[in-house]
Structures are given as C-alpha cells and as structure tokens.
C-alpha cells in the first residue's frame with residue numbers, strides 16, 4: 001500500500017499523525033503532512049486507513 005497526501009488540501013491538523021505516527025509526520029518547515037514510508041507494510045495498513053478517515057479535508061489517498 002502507498003499513501004499520498006494532497007498538499008493542496010492538507011492544512012496540517014495532524015489527525016493522521018495521531019492515528020498513524022509510523023506512517024505520517026508533520027514537516028516542521030511546511031506545516032503539512034509527509035509520508036514516512038514508501039511502502040506501508042500490512043501491519044500498518046489499518047492505522048493508515050484510520051488516518052485517512054480522520055483527515056478533516058480528505059487529503060489522504062491510499063493506493064494498493
């Protein structure tokens with residue numbers, strides 16, 4: 001699974017980091033989310049899905 005952040009939407013609320021801190025972080029320079037893992041392992045897939053659901057602006061897309 002791969003995660004993609006739409007930076008035109010992300011407003012840095014960090015809900016995604018709360019739900020999946022091994023998958024997402026906030027870049028202190030931009031104040032927006034970054035994806036920490038090029039490939040999200042199966043054991044973190046559920047965290048990544050929760051993060052996607054928690055994003056108030058639907059900026060997270062998960063593929064695969």
Ligand code: SF4
Nearest residue numbers: 010011013014016055
């Ligand atoms: S929850 Fe959404 S808006 Fe907030 S930092 Fe994560 S991707 Fe960006």
